[in-house]
Amino acid sequence: MRQLKGKTKETKKQKKERKKEFLENKQRIFTVVLPTMTAIVLIIATYVFFKTRPKVVEY
Numbered sequence: 466m467r468q469l470k471g472k473t474k475e476t477k478k479q480k481k482e483r484k485k486e487f488l489e490n491k492q493r494i495f496t497v498v499l500p501t502m503t504a505i506v507l508i509i510a511t512y513v514f515f516k517t518r519p520k521v522v523e524y
Contacts, residue, residue: 475483
C-alpha cells in the first residue's frame with residue numbers, strides 16, 4: 466500500500482487518549498516537579514544563608 470503524503474487523520478480514540486495523557490502530565494507537574502524544585506531552592510537558600518552570615522568573634 467502506498468504512503469499518503471501529509472499528516473494522517475487522528476481518530477476520536479487517539480485524540481481522547483492524547484488529551485488524557487496531557488492532563489496526566491499536567492497533574493504530574495504539580496505533584497512531582499514543583500515540590501522537587503521547591504526543595505532544591507530551599508537547600509540552596511539555606512546553604513547561602515549559613516555561608517554568608519557573620520562569624521561570632523569572642524575576645
